[in-house]
Amino acid sequence: MAAATETKQAIKGGEFLIRQTEASEIFIPEQWNEEQKMIAQTCKEFLEQEVFNRLDEIDSMEDLQLMPSILDKAGELGLLGTSVPQEYGGFGMDFNTTMLVAEVIGAGHSVAVALSAHTGIGTLPILYYGNEEQKKKYIPKLATGEWKAAYCLTEPDSGSDANSGKTKATLSADGKHYIINGQKMWITNGGFADVYVVFAKIDNDKNLSAFIVEKSFGGITMNEEEHKMGIKGSSTRQIFFNDCKVPVENLLSERENGFKIAVNILNVGRIKLGAAALGGSKRTISLAINYAKERKQFGTSIANFGAIKHKIADVIAHIFASESACYRAGQNIDDAYNAFVAGGLDSGKARLKSLEEFAIECAILKVHGSEVLDYAVDEGVQIYGGMGFSAEGPMDRAYRDARINRIFEGTNEINRMLTIDMLLKRAMKGQIDLMSPAMAVQKELMAIPDFGASDDEGVFAKEKKALANLKKAGLMVAGAAVQKFMMKLSEEQEVLMNLADMLIEGYVAESTLLRVEKLIGIRGEENCQIEKELAMIYLHHAIERAAVAGKHAIYAFAEGDELRLMLLGLKRFTKIDPYNLKEARRKVANYAIEKGEYPF
Numbered sequence: 202m203a204a205a206t207e208t209k210q211a212i213k214g215g216e217f218l219i220r221q222t223e224a225s226e227i228f229i230p231e232q233w234n235e236e237q238k239m240i241a242q243t244c245k246e247f248l249e250q251e252v253f254n255r256l257d258e259i260d261s262m263e264d265l266q267l268m269p270s271i272l273d274k275a276g277e278l279g280l281l282g283t284s285v286p287q288e289y290g291g292f293g294m295d296f297n298t299t300m301l302v303a304e305v306i307g308a309g310h311s312v313a314v315a316l317s318a319h320t321g322i323g324t325l326p327i328l329y330y331g332n333e334e335q336k337k338k339y340i341p342k343l344a345t346g347e348w349k350a351a352y353c354l355t356e357p358d359s360g361s362d363a364n365s366g367k368t369k370a371t372l373s374a375d376g377k378h379y380i381i382n383g384q385k386m387w388i389t390n391g392g393f394a395d396v397y398v399v400f401a402k403i404d405n406d407k408n409l410s411a412f413i414v415e416k417s418f419g420g421i422t423m424n425e426e427e428h429k430m431g432i433k434g435s436s437t438r439q440i441f442f443n444d445c446k447v448p449v450e451n452l453l454s455e456r457e458n459g460f461k462i463a464v465n466i467l468n469v470g471r472i473k474l475g476a477a478a479l480g481g482s483k484r485t486i487s488l489a490i491n492y493a494k495e496r497k498q499f500g501t502s503i504a505n506f507g508a509i510k511h512k513i514a515d516v517i518a519h520i521f522a523s524e525s526a527c528y529r530a531g532q533n534i535d536d537a538y539n540a541f542v543a544g545g546l547d548s549g550k551a552r553l554k555s556l557e558e559f560a561i562e563c564a565i566l567k568v569h570g571s572e573v574l575d576y577a578v579d580e581g582v583q584i585y586g587g588m589g590f591s592a593e594g595p596m597d598r599a600y601r602d603a604r605i606n607r608i609f610e611g612t613n614e615i616n617r618m619l620t621i622d623m624l625l626k627r628a629m630k631g632q633i634d635l636m637s638p639a640m641a642v643q644k645e646l647m648a649i650p651d652f653g654a655s656d657d658e659g660v661f662a663k664e665k666k667a668l669a670n671l672k673k674a675g676l677m678v679a680g681a682a683v684q685k686f687m688m689k690l691s692e693e694q695e696v697l698m699n700l701a702d703m704l705i706e707g708y709v710a711e712s713t714l715l716r717v718e719k720l721i722g723i724r725g726e727e728n729c730q731i732e733k734e735l736a737m738i739y740l741h742h743a744i745e746r747a748a749v750a751g752k753h754a755i756y757a758f759a760e761g762d763e764l765r766l767m768l769l770g771l772k773r774f775t776k777i778d779p780y781n782l783k784e785a786r787r788k789v790a791n792y793a794i795e796k797g798e799y800p801f
Contacts, residue, residue: 211536211537211540212226212533213558213627213632213633214533214558214559214560214561214562214627215561215562215623215624215627215633216633217562217707217708217711218624218635218638218672218675218676218704218707218708219633219634219635219638219672219676221669222711222715223715224715224716224718224719224722225719225722227529227532227712227715227716227719228297228528228529228531228532229525229528229529229716229719229720230524230525230528230716230801231720231723233301237298237301240283240294240298240301240302241301241302241304241305243278243280244280244302244305244306245305247274247275247278247280247306248305248306248308248309248312251271251274251275251312252271252309252310252312253309255267256310256434256598259271259310259311259312259434260310260311260433260434260598261433261434262426262433262434262436265392265393265436266393267434268311268312268315268393268434268435268436269349269393271312271315272315272316272319272346272349273346275316275346276344276345276346276347277345277346279291279292280302280306280316280320281316281319281320281324281343281344281345281346282344282345283298283299283302283320284299284320284324284325284328285324285328285340285343285344286328286548289328289336289337289340289341289344290340290341290344290345291340291344295535296531296534296535296538296552296555297528297531297532297534297535299473300472300473300476300527300528300531301476303317303473303476303477303480304476304477304479304480304527305480306477306480307476307477307478307479307480307481308480308481308483308484309480310432310434310598310599310602311432311433311434311435311602312434313477313480313481314389314432314435314605315389315390315434315435315436317470317473317474317477318350318351318352318389318390318435319343319346319349319350319351319390321466321469321470321473322352322398322466322470323343323349323350323351323352323390323394323396323398324340324343324344324350325466325469326352326398326411326453326462326466327339327340327343327398327413327453328340328549329462329465329466329549329550329552329553330411330453330454330458330462330549331413331453331454334450335413335450335451335453339396339413342395343396348395348396349390349393349394349395349396350390350394350395350396350397350398351388351389351390351391351394351396351397351398352388352389352397352398352466353385353388353391353397353398353399353400353414353440354366354385354400354463355385355386355387355388356368356383356384356385356386357384357386361611361612361615363400363409363460363463364408364409364460366383366400366401366402366409367383367402368381368382368383368384368385368399368400368401368402368442369381369382369383369401369402369403369404370401370402370403370404370410370412370447371403371404372403372404372449373446376449377448377449378446378447378448378449379401379403379412379446379447379449379451379452380444380445380446380447381399381401381412381414381420381442381444381445381447382442382443382444382445383401383441383442384439384440384441384442385399385439385440385441385442386439386440387427387437387439388437388438388439388440389435389436389437390435390436391423391436391437391438391439391440392423392426392436392437392438393436394416395415395416395417396413396414396415396416397413397414397415397416397421397440398411398412398413398414398453399411399412399413399414399442399447400412400459400460400462400463401442401459403456403457406456406457407457408457408458408459408460409457409459409460409463410452410453410455410456410457410458410459411452411453411454411458411459411462411463412447412451412452412453413447413451413453414442414445414447414451418445418446418447419445419446420442420443420444420445420446421440421441421442421443421445422440422441422443423438423439423440423441424438424439424441425438426438427439429605430601430604430605431598431600431601431602431603431604431605432601432602432605465553465556465557467610467611468556468557468559468560468563469556469563470567470609470610471563471564471566471567471610471611471616472527472530472531472534472556472559472562472563472566472567474567474570474571474606474609474610475523475527475563475566475567475569475570475571476527476531476566476570477570477606478523478570478571478573478574478603478606479520479523479524479527479570479573479574481574481577481578481599481602481603482516482519482520482523482570482573482574482577482799483520483798483799484599485516485574485577485578485581485596485599486513486516486517486520486577486580486581486793486799487797487798487799488581488595488596488599489512489513489516489580489581489584489585489596490504490513490793490794490797490798490799491797491798492584492585492588493509493513493584493794494794494797496586503584504790504794507783507787509584509790510786510787510790510791510794511783511786511790512580512583512584513584513789513790513793513794514738514785514786514787514788514789514790514793515580515738515786516573516576516577516580516581517735517789517790517793517799517800517801518735518738518739518742518786518789519573519576519577519739519742520573520577520799521713521732521735521739521801522569522573522709522710522712522713522735522739523566523569523570523573523709524801525709525712525713525715525716526562526565526566526569526708526709526712526713527566527570529712529715529716530559530562530563530565530566533559533562534555534556534558534559535555537554537555537558537559538551538552538554538555541554541555560619560623561619561620561623561624562708564611564616564617564619564620564623565616565620565704565705565708565709567610567611567613567616568613568616568617568620568701568705569705569709570606571603571606571607571609571613572607572613574603574606575603575604575606575607577603578596578599578600578603579600581596581599581600582596582600614694614698617697617698617701617702617705618691618694618697618698618701620701620704620705621679621697621700621701621704622691622697624704625683625690635676635679635680638673638676639676639677639679639680640680642673642676642677642680642770643677643680645673646677646766646770659718660718660721660726660733661714661717661718661736663778664714664736664737664740664777665714667740667744667776667777667778668707668710668711668714668740670773670774670775670776671703671706671707671710671743671744671747671774671775672707673774674703674747674748674751674770674771674774674775675700675703675704675707675747675751677751677767677770677771677774678699678700678703678751678754678755678767678771679700679703681755681758681759681763681767682696682700682754682758685758685759686758693757693758695753695757696754696757696758699750699751699753699754699757700750700754702746702747702750703747703750703751703754706742706743706744706746706747706750707743707747709739709743710739710740710742710743710744713735713736713739713740714736714740716732716736717729717732717733717735717736720732721733730788731788731789731792732801734785734786734788734789735789735801737780737782737785738782738785738786738789740777741777741780741782744775744777745775747775748771748772748775751771751775752768752771755767755768755771
């Protein structure tokens with residue numbers, strides 16, 4: 202029997218800007234099945250039993266075997282093999298389920314970093330790019346945790362510009378080994394890894410190549426553990442390769458394909474970091490809610506104060522929004538993967554291609570998730586007050602550990618610029634038609650505004666119109682910037698960042714509205730009142746933020762009549778009906794305070 206759902210052309214990465222998505226098309230976290238909920242519960246119990254009761258011990262790094270032993274326990278539970286196909290000893294879970302694992306484990310401070318580095322950038326390059334022999338040799342051991350993995354890309358002089366690395370690989374006289382010489386830094390899991398994915402240039406190649414290097418090959422030395430602001434329990438070393446002999450069969454993929462491997466693996470890392478940040482954010486606000494309930498001032502619990510409720514509700518709205526976008530994109534990646542496999546592509550290539558397709562969304566979610574986490578921990582410190590600043594309370598560690606996430610997996614500045622760069626490149630290649638919608642917006646600017654009600658019926662009719670207009674604002678400003686700067690737009694980093702903020706807010710606000718609309722379809726409107734308030738809180742935030750970003754971009758390149766016309770257009774496209782956000786926040790906060798945790 203044919204499925205009852207309407208068949209619609211699968212959405213492409215970045216296409217959300219110019220295409221209306223229906224609520225029925227997206228996955229929402231309320232749809233997790235029982236098996237997925239059990240997996241999440243296993244992750245929570247692992248953190249409770251192995252991590253939360255030993256955070257000081259982990260951070261002290263007095264016992265250098267502690268972190269590897271915790272990863273061993275994770276391996277016994279199967280948490281290191283979630284992305285690995287069953288034929289290599291893993292569970293072969295779909296992408297969104299692996300995102301759920303990343304989210305729950307994301308609350309685990311330094312352990313979350315060690316685990317995600319092992320399962321992500323440590324394992325996936327071999328899984329996706331390795332030949333059959335390499336996969337059979339390494340992946341089963343990595344999936345169980347028998348061997349631990351690290352990823353060696355960054356060097357003292359090559360961070361964001363990864364391809365400028367100076368580490369060299371030279372073929373030995375007998376042609377049997379590559380001899381690697383060079384220095385890598387900020388290597389997560391560096392102190393205890395058994396296997397390294399190492400990037401180096403062969404001879405005078407222009408692009409990097411990648412190698413699978415076992416610690417047992419020799420020629421590897423390292424500095425002491427780095428002293429860091431946060432994630433103190435995560436092993437971070439500088440690693441030196443001195444005539445390290447790597448068998449030629451350990452070249453990963455083809456010569457000079459290393460940069461492509463690095464870029465594509467970062468797509469996975471980015472969206473998974475967005476998911477992990479959710480876990481950290483939820484734990485932080487849950488701790489803050491409970492502290493606010495217990496802490497008494499002026500004869501009452503501080504959770505009763507409007508200023509505290511504002512903080513709690515606003516953080517929750519941001520988390521809910523980021524979560525909505527995360528799993529929407531995760532499902533898009535899964536759907537694309539399934540379509541590629543059905544089309545005859547092998548599993549590894551299909552996974553890479555599906556991630557590459559949604560690279561824009563991966564970058565968006567890395568930025569949004571990491572900044573929501575920073576917001577959550579900052580407000581967490583504030584809710585705790587003096588105890589927030591004390592190392593005796595949990596916010597000290599939460600605040601410090603969160604800060605790295607805006608630097609990991611490409612800085613948020615790089616990721617912002619990448620979102621616009623990738624979008625414009627796709628438009629130039631004809632993969633996305635940005636031109637027609639941008640021209641339509643230009644025409645609309647010259648026409649008399651339509652102040653009538655939306656034709657759309659339904660629960661969010663006005664809000665959807667506001668959201669459609671928000672996208673038009675982005676198209677208007679981006680179109681004008683492209684016309685003004687042409688090929689030099691890449692040099693206008695400030696404008697690119699403004700455009701990225703408009704794009705990010707549009708995507709996340711839309712994801713939130715669609716999630717709540719779908720939920721109303723499942724549960725009925727009367728059972729989704731708090732979720733409706735969350736959608737309204739976030740939509741108003743998104744439109745305000747996009748309006749400011751758009752204004753700053755317009756100021757940067759327009760003047761005279763063009764400036765006035767564009768500012769009028771921006772005002773028109775970022776208009777939204779007034780809404781009592783104070784009351785909305787109070788309802789959300791009261792609900793969360795009653796539940797004693799992040800309640801969604």
